[in-house]
Amino acid sequence: MELKEKYTIDDLIAIMERLRQPDGCPWDKVQTHQSIKKSMIEETYEAIDALDFGDDKAFANELGDVLLQVVFHAQIARERGAFDFSDVVTEICTKLITRHTHVFGEDNAGNEEEALTNWEKNKKKEKAISTYTGVLKDVPQYLPALMRAEKVQKKARGFGFDWDNIDDVYKKVYEEAEELRSAQAENDEAHIREEYGDLLFSVVNLGRFLDTDPETALTGATNKFVSRFEKLEELANKKGLDIAKMTISELDELWNCVKSQ
Numbered sequence: 001m002e003l004k005e006k007y008t009i010d011d012l013i014a015i016m017e018r019l020r021q022p023d024g025c026p027w028d029k030v031q032t033h034q035s036i037k038k039s040m041i042e043e044t045y046e047a048i049d050a051l052d053f054g055d056d057k058a059f060a061n062e063l064g065d066v067l068l069q070v071v072f073h074a075q076i077a078r079e080r081g082a083f084d085f086s087d088v089v090t091e092i093c094t095k096l097i098t099r100h101t102h103v104f105g106e107d108n109a110g111n112e113e114e115a116l117t118n119w120e121k122n123k124k125k126e127k128a129i130s131t132y133t134g135v136l137k138d139v140p141q142y143l144p145a146l147m148r149a150e151k152v153q154k155k156a157r158g159f160g161f162d163w164d165n166i167d168d169v170y171k172k173v174y175e176e177a178e179e180l181r182s183a184q185a186e187n188d189e190a191h192i193r194e195e196y197g198d199l200l201f202s203v204v205n206l207g208r209f210l211d212t213d214p215e216t217a218l219t220g221a222t223n224k225f226v227s228r229f230e231k232l233e234e235l236a237n238k239k240g241l242d243i244a245k246m247t248i249s250e251l252d253e254l255w256n257c258v259k260s261q
Contacts, residue, residue: 012067013085016075033076040069098122120158132159146214149204157208166209173202231258 001015019028047062071085078084099122102109109115120135129135135158139151156162163169180195207214232254236243243251 009085012071013075016068016071020075020079028072031072031076033073036069036072040066040073043069095126098126132156135159144215146200146204146218149201150208150214153205153208163205163209166206169202169206169209173199173206176202228255228258231261 001011001018004011016028019025021029043062043065047059047066050058050062070088074083074085074088097104099119100115101107101122102115102118107118109118123129124135127138129138135155136152139148139155141148143151153162163172176195176199180192180199183191183195204214207217232251233243235254235257236246241250246254
């Protein structure tokens with residue numbers, strides 16, 4: 001296939017099909033849904049990374065990698081007689097129409113909240129979810145833990161199960177922190193893990209009330225730590241010090257210098 005300035009989705013499907021043929025790519029032709037499923041997650045995160053860096057060309061490139069995963073899975077499914085890319089497109093188009101009944105149907109939505117309410121109502125109907133617990137169980141377990149916790153909490157809030165105010169949430173965070181401290185004193189590994197999970201769940205709740213996404217906030221905190229650590233190492237190098245041989249007090253002194261900059 002010759003290089004072109006512009007390609008279509010049909011070109012991508014044809015390229016993927018060619019790569020999977022017996023005389024195609026030795027790696028591509030032996031992949032399965034299971035062997036490449038992790039790649040879909042990784043490529044999605046790389047796309048988000050490019051978006052956050054504000055590099056449109058890189059963002060377009062990474063979105064292409066995400067699209068490739070969809071086409072790859074569709075080709076594998078086609079080969080086993082399950083579905084093909086056109087079925088994937090049909091599924092999403094149908095979903096967009098049937099869940100946007102305030103656009104393509106008789107429902108009304110004057111704001112974002114009402115639009116989301118319609119979406120959730122139609123989703124429950126589509127999936128035959130008849131219980132409140134079913135709504136919570138519908139949140140994928142494969143999501144990152146913080147993200148899943150937030151989504152479950154938001155779903156519960158949708159049917160009235162939530163704190164009245166943020167002060168109660170703060171109290172719950174302090175309560176869970178104390179319960180974790182007690183579990184640590186017992187030296188019970190299973191209990192410590194349980195209470196630590198409860199504390200994290202409470203902190204996610206706090207993030208919701210502060211309108212702060214936990215994944216984004218934690219990513220920012222981690223990036224800040226890495227940035228400060230880099231400056232700490234540079235400062236140590238200027239002083240002719242090896243951070244691996246320094247005491248925690250010495251490191252803490254440098255850390256405070258970096259923080260004050």
